Amino acid sequence: MDAKVKAIEQSAQIGHESAFYRYGQLVLLVIAAGTIYPVLYLRQIYQSSMLVALGIDNQQLGYLYSGLGTAFVLSYLPSGWLADRLPPRLLICISLLGTGVLALCYATYPSFGYLRLIFFGFGITTGLTFWAALLKRLKTLATKDEQGRFFGMLDGGRGLVEASLATVALAMFTYYTQKQGQTLGEGFQRVIHLYAYSCIGLGVLLSLMRDPRTPNVSAEAKRAKNGKLLDDLRFLAGLPELWLMTAIVFCGYHLFWVTYSFSAYLEQGSLGLGAAAAATITTTKLWMRPFGGIGGGWLGDRFTSLQVLTFALGLATMGVAGLIVAPMLHTIAVSIALVLFIGLMAYAIRGLYWAVLDVCQVPVRITGLAIGIVSVIGYSPDILLPLINGWATQHFPGLTGYQIYYSYITTVGVLGVLAALALSKRIA
Numbered sequence: 001m002d003a004k005v006k007a008i009e010q011s012a013q014i015g016h017e018s019a020f021y022r023y024g025q026l027v028l029l030v031i032a033a034g035t036i037y038p039v040l041y042l043r044q045i046y047q048s049s050m051l052v053a054l055g056i057d058n059q060q061l062g063y064l065y066s067g068l069g070t071a072f073v074l075s076y077l078p079s080g081w082l083a084d085r086l087p088p089r090l091l092i093c094i095s096l097l098g099t100g101v102l103a104l105c106y107a108t109y110p111s112f113g114y115l116r117l118i119f120f121g122f123g124i125t126t127g128l129t130f131w132a133a134l135l136k137r138l139k140t141l142a143t144k145d146e147q148g149r150f151f152g153m154l155d156g157g158r159g160l161v162e163a164s165l166a167t168v169a170l171a172m173f174t175y176y177t178q179k180q181g182q183t184l185g186e187g188f189q190r191v192i193h194l195y196a197y198s199c200i201g202l203g204v205l206l207s208l209m210r211d212p213r214t215p216n217v218s219a220e221a222k223r224a225k226n227g228k229l230l231d232d233l234r235f236l237a238g239l240p241e242l243w244l245m246t247a248i249v250f251c252g253y254h255l256f257w258v259t260y261s262f263s264a265y266l267e268q269g270s271l272g273l274g275a276a277a278a279a280t281i282t283t284t285k286l287w288m289r290p291f292g293g294i295g296g297g298w299l300g301d302r303f304t305s306l307q308v309l310t311f312a313l314g315l316a317t318m319g320v321a322g323l324i325v326a327p328m329l330h331t332i333a334v335s336i337a338l339v340l341f342i343g344l345m346a347y348a349i350r351g352l353y354w355a356v357l358d359v360c361q362v363p364v365r366i367t368g369l370a371i372g373i374v375s376v377i378g379y380s381p382d383i384l385l386p387l388i389n390g391w392a393t394q395h396f397p398g399l400t401g402y403q404i405y406y407s408y409i410t411t412v413g414v415l416g417v418l419a420a421l422a423l424s425k426r427i428a
Contacts (some may be wrong), residue, residue, distance in 0.1 A: 026138070029092075035161060036130065039122075042192070044259060044261075049173075059391065069123070069380070074123075075127030077376050079129070080371050103199065104196045109189070235366075242362065242374065248420050255349060255416070266336070292344040320409050323339075388408060392404045
């Protein structure tokens with residue numbers, strides 16, 4: 001009897017330690033993801049200051065982000081291949097250190113040609129060595145009943161990290177430009193340095209940590225090495241559910257990408273906010289990410305991830321459509337409310353669409369490869385959207401350019417809802 005009780009207690013302790021370990025690893029992934037990406041997308045808060053500091057126009061800014069997107073698309077498939085074969089911690093450390101060094105180069109305000117190389121490099125350090133490693137590690141940490149929760153906590157948690165860093169950065173920017181009389185370029189440079197040193201510091205810290213529970217080459221990695229790449233690709237290409245998921249990610253990412261334009265949108269025409277005020281609102285929008293990501297993940301586990309994702313896609317699409325007509329109401333409050341609401345929905349979408357991978361019947365040994373395939377197409381808007389946004393705002397100055405851009409996003413959002421409904425019908 002005593003032996004039986006002892007066995008039960010030991011089993012409970014193992015389960016507790018397992019949960020503690022998994023959630024501890026989740027926290028590390030959240031911090032890494034929340035630290036590495038913001039420096040790439042400072043335009044969402046500081047676009048006007050960024051243009052002045054770098055001496056470029058909207059169309060050139062579009063070229064920079066299109067180059068970044070090209071690097072992402074080229075990286076995603078080999079990123080999945082790497083994630084199936086190398087330890088995630090190694091890949092994540094390399095990514096953080098590389099991104100930090102590139103950010104220091106970025107802060108020197110080099111010529112446009114060098115800027116294009118730096119942004120392409122950002123795509124390599126956050127795409128090739130980071131993205132699939134992050135997602136595969138997260139998927140293997142979560143149990144089947146925790147997929148929505150873990151992916152939601154990843155996106156919501158990284159949003160919390162991003163918002164915290166952004167709040168500190170904005171306080172620095174405002175202090176040095178308004179209190180100390182520094183130029184916008186000098187203030188923006190301090191912001192870049194904050195993110196650069198954060199990436200380098202975290203990369204060094206993680207490189208010094210050891211994970212005794214994770215062998216250097218796992219059994220799954222060994223099986224992946226023994227697999228045939230063409231056979232695995234052929235198998236994944238034959239999964240209709242995976243292609244529908246890819247369409248959902250493609251359309252959902254449009255709705256996330258549109259949030260990068262909100263700062264510049266709020267400074268246009270009849271809306272006419274100043275750079276500091278627009279930056280404050282878009283920083284506030286970043287605080288929607290913990291609520292959207294974690295809340296969406298919790299609802300996804302309570303109902304289904306796909307159901308909640310479908311509603312979030314529809315609501316975000318309606319919000320973007322609202323931004324098209326909001327300036328006609330001649331009140332800034334409506335536009336601000338829509339910006340915050342779209343942010344909330346977009347972050348819920350980001351927190352949920354990777355949880356849908358669980359219904360696509362992908363074997364664990366090639367999960368990284370599947371993530372790479374979905375990412376190549378799903379995140380291809382990284383190439384397309386900067387060009388569309390840059391062209392529209394350059395050739396149709398003021399609010400008109402943003403209304404054209406948001407009309408395109410709204411159309412794609414509707415297609416995303418249809419793809420989600422089709423996947424729901426297929427797995428019913």
